Amino acid sequence: xxxxxxxxxxxxxxxxxxLRADAFRGIALWFILIDHIPxxxxxxxxxxxxxxxxxxxxxxxxxxxxxxxxxGATLDRHGWAFAAAALLRRLGTLYVAHIFLFVVFTAQVGxxxxxxxxxxxxxxxxxxxxxxxPYLALxxxxxxxxxxxxxxxxxxxxxxxxxxxxxxxxxxxxWLLMGLSVAGYVVVRLFGLNLPNWVDGGWFFNPLAWQVLFxxxxxxxxxxxxxxxRGPAPAVPFHPALIGAAxxxxxxxxxxxxIGDYGEQWLAELPQPLAELLTTIDKTGLHPFRLISVLxxxxxxxxxxxxxxxxxxxxxxxxxxxxxxxxxxVFCVGIFLAFLGRLALEMDDRWPMQVAVNLAGLAALxxxxxxxxxxxxxxxxxSAHSATNPAAVGLRAPxxxxxxxx
Amino acid sequence: MTLGAGxxxxxxxxxxxxxxxxxxxxxxxxxxxxxxxxAALPATARAASTGSLRILIVGSASVLGPxxxxxxxAWPVRLEALIRARAPHLKLDMVTRGARGxxxxxxxxxxxxxxxxxxxxxxxxxxGTAEAVRGLDLDEMVEELHAGLAKVVAAGADxxxxxxxxxxxxxxxxxxxxxxxxxxxxxxxxxxxxxRRWDLMQAWAEDDIVDVERASRQERVAATDKLNDCxxxxxxxxxxxxxxxxxxxxxxx
Numbered sequence: 001x002x003x004x005x006x007x008x009x010x011x012x013x014x015x016x017x018x019l020r021a022d023a024f025r026g027i028a029l030w031f032i033l034i035d036h037i038p039x040x041x042x043x044x045x046x047x048x049x050x051x052x053x054x055x056x057x058x059x060x061x062x063x064x065x066x067x068x069x070x071x072g073a074t075l076d077r078h079g080w081a082f083a084a085a086a087l088l089r090r091l092g093t094l095y096v097a098h099i100f101l102f103v104v105f106t107a108q109v110g111x112x113x114x115x116x117x118x119x120x121x122x123x124x125x126x127x128x129x130x131x132x133x134p135y136l137a138l139x140x141x142x143x144x145x146x147x148x149x150x151x152x153x154x155x156x157x158x159x160x161x162x163x164x165x166x167x168x169x170x171x172x173x174x175w176l177l178m179g180l181s182v183a184g185y186v187v188v189r190l191f192g193l194n195l196p197n198w199v200d201g202g203w204f205f206n207p208l209a210w211q212v213l214f215x216x217x218x219x220x221x222x223x224x225x226x227x228x229x230r231g232p233a234p235a236v237p238f239h240p241a242l243i244g245a246a247x248x249x250x251x252x253x254x255x256x257x258x259i260g261d262y263g264e265q266w267l268a269e270l271p272q273p274l275a276e277l278l279t280t281i282d283k284t285g286l287h288p289f290r291l292i293s294v295l296x297x298x299x300x301x302x303x304x305x306x307x308x309x310x311x312x313x314x315x316x317x318x319x320x321x322x323x324x325x326x327x328x329x330v331f332c333v334g335i336f337l338a339f340l341g342r343l344a345l346e347m348d349d350r351w352p353m354q355v356a357v358n359l360a361g362l363a364a365l366x367x368x369x370x371x372x373x374x375x376x377x378x379x380x381x382x383s384a385h386s387a388t389n390p391a392a393v394g395l396r397a398p399x400x401x402x403x404x405x406x
Numbered sequence: 407m408t409l410g411a412g413x414x415x416x417x418x419x420x421x422x423x424x425x426x427x428x429x430x431x432x433x434x435x436x437x438x439x440x441x442x443x444x445a446a447l448p449a450t451a452r453a454a455s456t457g458s459l460r461i462l463i464v465g466s467a468s469v470l471g472p473x474x475x476x477x478x479x480a481w482p483v484r485l486e487a488l489i490r491a492r493a494p495h496l497k498l499d500m501v502t503r504g505a506r507g508x509x510x511x512x513x514x515x516x517x518x519x520x521x522x523x524x525x526x527x528x529x530x531x532x533x534g535t536a537e538a539v540r541g542l543d544l545d546e547m548v549e550e551l552h553a554g555l556a557k558v559v560a561a562g563a564d565x566x567x568x569x570x571x572x573x574x575x576x577x578x579x580x581x582x583x584x585x586x587x588x589x590x591x592x593x594x595x596x597x598x599x600x601x602r603r604w605d606l607m608q609a610w611a612e613d614d615i616v617d618v619e620r621a622s623r624q625e626r627v628a629a630t631d632k633l634n635d636c637x638x639x640x641x642x643x644x645x646x647x648x649x650x651x652x653x654x655x656x657x658x659x
Binding site: 038039108109112113147148149150197199200201202204260264265267268270272275276278279280282283284285342343345346347349 | 444445540541542543544545546548552574575577578579580581582583584587588590591592594595596597
């Protein structure tokens with residue numbers, strides 16, 4: 001399995017692919033699958049149980065990182081028009097994937113409503129909007145204004161990528177891009193702006209707010225060409241005070257999460273404004289606490305795990321690295337598998353089924369990663385060995401992740 | 407000597423036995439922790455001491471008992487009967503308002519209107535279902551709950567929230583956990599008890615006590631009746647726990 005991984009051997013002196021981003025994206029994709037199956041006991045062990053941020057934040061940050069890396073390089077080598085066209089092509093794929101998953105969702109609702117014969121009991125449920133107004137529902141889905149539960153990350157991703165098209169040249173002026181992005185985030189949060197949803201309200205994940213995390217990732221991933229080769233990836237330097245602040249932020253987040261999960265009666269003991277603040281840490285608008293949580297986590301992990309850490313090249317990490325390197329198909333299949341998992345747990349949620357759903361789900365995700373890597377190698381007519389040859393790497397376009405390019 | 411030891415044992419037994427066990431399967435054998443109010447209901451306790459209690463029940467369809475054998479089987483009506491049976495001399499006045507698909511904003515407006523019309527001691531507010539199944543704004547639901555609970559407190563009444571019905575179908579097709587968590591935390595921020603209907607119904611389903619979703623078509627009405635009765639018992643237990651808490655807890659649950 002490991003010979004399928006791109007950038008397995010660190011190239012001598014050259015900037016090798018950062019396997020950390022791949023490995024953590026793979027883990028985030030696995031967590032997203034788990035968290036998208038309500039009733040899944042494994043859901044008690046994912047990031048959201050110990051931190052204010054969860055796999056969604058990690059996914060968006062790493063998606064930004066991969067986009068900055070791949071499209072930033074395309075921008076430097078081929079200019080904005082070509083990079084924009086490549087981005088739009090990727091957007092088309094994402095859009096079609098979303099519409100496919102929407103059709104699957106509709107079929108699932110119809111199937112499970114029939115299987116449970118529960119029309120009387122579900123009388124007050126308006127879940128079946130598709131049955132009530134099929135033409136309108138279809139139109140709203142195509143406009144991304146109708147997002148059923150659990151189908152809200154891809155529309156977010158699509159809009160974020162769309163925002164990147166005009167913002168690409170700004171990658172060369174990181175402080176300007178960061179300033180615009182943060183200003184946008186603050187304005188959106190202050191005025192409660194959001195993209196409109198079909199049912200009154202906004203998107204579950206507000207792209208106008210989440211862009212701040214995505215562009216942060218883009219800037220961390222972008223490595224400008226200098227004298228014909230890529231420079232070092234930008235990183236927030238090690239500083240004891242920052243490390244301390246990050247640890248403090250994560251500890252406070254842990255306390256807030258634990259109070260929410262196990263000690264909610266303590267909320268009544270707190271001053272009312274503080275208690276209300278703790279109940280309004282919203283995911284929709286990426287509450288600042290959640291943003292701080294994911295950035296602190298990324299900073300600590302970035303410094304705790306060196307680029308050349310041995311475990312990244314271990315047998316155990318290989319499946320997750322492969323999943324991360326083929327993020328888009330793995331993500332889409334994961335959302336699809338979550339449908340099947342939900343149906344399975346709807347029928348039987350005792351532990352044999354729990355084990356079966358989780359094992360099958362992870363195995364399927366890993367297979368997608370393996371197939372994607374194998375196909376890519378065959379398509380390029382390269383042996384796994386030459387792909388890791390530093391000279392070959394230097395000639396090709398910078399190793400792009402399938403989450404973003406190609 | 408032996409008599410003394412027997413007495414000690416008896417006393418020990420009384421002390422150690424959990425309340426639910428002494429009641430012989432309270433509220434359809436619900437897990438006792440789900441019947442704990444974890445908060446006091448002082449206005450209810452005062453009203454009960456003066457011998458007159460007014461309860462307002464507001465929610466969406468489920469307060470009307472859909473799928474039961476008739477209106478008298480709905481949980482609010484069953485709750486009224488249970489309280490009357492337990493406290494025959496109490497002057498009890500119960501008002502139930504609800505309709506299909508009402509949002510938290512709409513039920514909140516009903517509560518405000520009813521409180522303006524006449525005083526109540528206790529408001530039972532079933533909320534969040536419409537938001538979860540239709541994917542409405544989570545933040546808006548939280549804001550409406552904060553505003554509504556503040557109004558109830560300002561009117562000098564206690565509040566108890568009731569969360570979503572457990573359903574595998576809803577769990578598979580709606581992001582219900584996010585709404586349940588938000589409702590639970592909002593209630594906790596106001597020190598308001600929550601009747602955790604989702605957890606109760608899940609426990610009853612797992613223990614084969616009542617499972618409407620898995621009941622065959624012929625059994626469904628009977629199962630829905632039983633569910634409403636169990637919910638009424640659980641609500642009664644929770645209210646008694648909150649009243650005991652308000653009285654400094656020498657009283658029984």
